[in-house]
Amino acid sequence: MAVSEPARSGAAEEPATAEIALLGQPNVGKSTVFNTLTGLRQHIGNWPGKTVGRKEGWIELEGRQQRLVDLPGTYSLTAGSEEERIVRDYLQHQQPEVVVFLADAVALERSLYLLSEVLALHKRVVVGLNRMDVARRHGIHVDPQALAQALGLPVVTLIARDATGITELLASVEALRREPQRCQPSPPQVRARSAAALERIAERIRPAAPAPYDPRWLAQKLLEGDPQVRDWAEEWLSPAEWEALDHELHHHEEAVLDILGARCDWVQSVVQAAVERPRAGQASWTDRLDRVATHSVGGPALLLALLAGVLGLTFQIALPLQGWLDATVVQPAAAGVEALLAPAPGWLSGLVVDGLITGVGTVLTFLPILAIFFTLMGLLEDSGYLARVALLLDRFMHAVGLHGKSALPLTLGLGCNVVSVVGTRIIESRRERLLTILLAPLVPCSARLAVLAVLAPIFFGDWALPVTLGLIGLNLAVLGGLGLLLHRTAFRGESSAFLMELPLYQRPHLRTTMYHVYAHLKEFVRKAGTVIVVAAAAIWALSAFPGPGIENSALAQLGHGLAPLGDLMGLDWRLIAALLSSFVAKEVAISTLGILYGLGEEAQGLAATLPSVVDPASGLAFLAVTMLFIPCMATVAAIRQETGGWRWPAVSVALLLGVSVLSGIAVYQGALLLGLGGGA
Structure with missing residues (x-):
């Protein structure tokens, strides 16, 4: 092979x-x-x-x-x-x-x-x-x-x-x-009661049916009420022929039961010949586990416990590896290239060292965080548990007026909001599909979670895990509240029932999981090598020119212009610039912070620099706004593709911009009341 x-x-x-x-x-x-x-x-x-x-x-x-x-x-x-x-x-x-x-x-x-x-x-x-x-x-x-x-x-x-x-x-x-x-198959035939009608309809349509369509198959589909075949037949036949055929189809409306029944009979006969199942009444491992995993109280509790475990393991294992990469790879590389470019113009050295190596290198240091997170999530998916997550979220979806199918694409948003937006294709109702698309960017995707996993320990140390869970809870609360508001105003309508088959639990397969981890990391590195490189270079240029000094740069002017709004959230112009840069890709916020706060420092990483210049209240507000901020560039492009224009992408950006700013103000002012301010 x-x-x-x-x-x-x-x-x-x-x-x-x-x-x-x-x-x-x-x-x-x-x-x-x-x-x-x-x-x-x-x-x-x-x-x-x-x-x-x-x-x-x-x-x-x-x-x-x-x-x-x-x-x-x-x-x-x-x-x-x-x-x-x-x-x-x-x-x-x-x-x-x-x-x-x-x-x-x-x-x-x-x-x-x-x-x-x-x-x-x-x-x-x-x-x-x-x-x-x-x-x-x-x-x-x-x-x-x-x-x-x-x-x-x-x-x-x-x-x-x-x-x-x-x-x-x-x-x-x-x-x-x-x-x-x-191959000598014997596919099911229509039950005897409707066999004659099937043959008559096949003969009616035979002269008009073009190749490669089999008239008998077309007749069967017409009796099933297949909308596409009905359109074809109406196009191929003359008005008089179609009227006569349509009259006969109405006369044999019960034939669909004979067609579907024949298929079910055929399936049952094959299964009886080849399959032996456990005796009735035996409870399988899947049944026993689902008594907890799908329980109205035990299910959400188990979901929260597993999420806490995933994030906790990610913090405990990945953060030391991240520090090691920064100390042994990024900083030595920056120092070596800086020495090599010493004779070159200052702008070239600044672009390569402070823009590319520092910016992209800072992002690449959280590869261990992504690897561990994706591994743990992949194991849960391969085991069959994530389908139960969709079922649990279905109850939540109905509470905000969404079709149960919305739970599936929104669950995919944990990996990437782009996939979540594209996944809404399974939703038949345009109203529910648009509402799901607008809510999809509020699902904490892996990029937002990666930023959270990097910055929460820097800002909050041992309190990083509860803060992270709280911010994820904030995301879900905003998603539910906004969904309910939109459902009762701009998207009024009834949600329909949701049926899904839960897979059996199975032992996760490491090879399958590692493939998914590799695919996610490959995509992340690809973005780091293209989008993030360009963004890091652009951000460095905005922070270096026209100068002199970063305080006189174009980025500083933009940040200072938004300073009155930033003050309400406790954000200085650097943090505002990082938020704006995250439109390119959420991970770019890390490289932006590395560039802006790293300039002029001597080999100090974000972990050493940020706590000294950003107090906990501002850090909490920054993370809250990051989790709720406007969709990234790729998600906006996906929304445009799925909705067929710029109207709904513009609505999404405006909606989430307002939600994130208001949430940031509320979080910062609340944190001040709790005495978390004044650290820097």
Whole structure:
């Protein structure tokens, strides 16, 4: 098996003859299988004219490079979402040579229902039965030979996280390409009561149906009430033909029950032939754990305890490593380069040493914080617990008038607000989607948490953990309060019900977790090497020119111009400048502080400098405003992309600017009343 991508140019390149498609439901392990087969680790584009991501890579079959396309995860092929339309249009028009269908051994019924729809469009299918290890641990036994016989398809057992079965999966794909007759599926048919109606409708539409659409499949979808197929039929047929067809469809409205019922009967017969489950009444580990994890009182308490544990471990382990990196890497590098550039003009030395090395180096020193945080969060996600977090947040979402699905993209915001904004695509209601987008930047993303993890110990020492938890609580309180206010004013409406299937708990897999950690750190370093480098250089230039001295710089003038507002929050012009720079990326605030407070100091890091110039009340206000401040540049761009204009990004920036400033004033004035001021 080869994992390299073929050359893009050159006469020697032999093009692939056809594509292999990778298909399955969300969270069934498709990305893991795709990454193992191809070595690619990222989305490389969007489907034409769509906002849904498209991934493709290359595998070697029988000595030839073949394109592997990772289709969007979907639960069905009824055109109710963009993902569903993309998958079925691809299967009909592209006609991949083989479809690799990933099924979940733990929830086989759900996977088989999707497979029943796939077999109506494509016959050459290899089934990869994933998560066999998890099924065994929960007493679920799936007989792959019996399953293959019942389906009429090749079946390969997989444990994708360990790459177990991947070689066998490729061999089965190769064998099916050589011998297509290995696939003899018998997909479900409509129940007898509606069979005649199905055939009549197929005959009505057959003369007008263009290739590659099968008239019988179109007839079935018309009886199901598929909106896209109805639009097609109305376009293809004459008005009189469509009127007659529509009349017959109304006459057979009950046929949808016969179609869906036949699929369920087929699924049940396959499961009875191949699956043995634990006796009824046996409580699994998942059941026992969920009695606490999803309890109305125990669930939130467990969530808070785990969050405190994650942050506590991050502080205890990562902070010493951060100090070591600063002392052994950043400061020696700055001193060495400064000596090397001694003959050069002062502005060049200042740009490289104080702007780039000090600014970017300060940011890179909290790589240990991010590594530990992402590792702990990745373990929780891989165990299945974060799905319970979404369920717990669903109750909170309904309290502020949001659809339960809003809990899922908002939970993703713990990693990145950009992902949270893009994730709102799963929400059907435009009202609820816009409201979720406006609230998404209030979720404390990893970048904000990283800034908090760096500065809270500097400002508050041993009190860093309770202060951090309090500020995260402030974020959630503001999110809830603002959501409730918007729901009752600008976004009036009813929220709909939320249904989700909780995955079984499983032992976290270190390899999977480490991949996620690597992906997050790689993205962070990429930003440090591009956005943060440019921002650090720009901030240094603003702090150095026109001069002389930083007090006469352009940045000082901007900060001094906002000083009256800053005074209400206890923020001097340097802290205001750091807040403004965080629009580029939240991490840039750290490099800005390193530049502004590091100028003129002798090898003093932020930990030594900030406590002497910023009192606790001001530090607390700065952190509160940071956690609530306007979205970063990338999030604003994502909001524009998802809403189709600049109106809602402008609303988001204005809304959060007002919320953060008011909160900063309240926090600072409250801290003064508690006697936290006057430290500097």
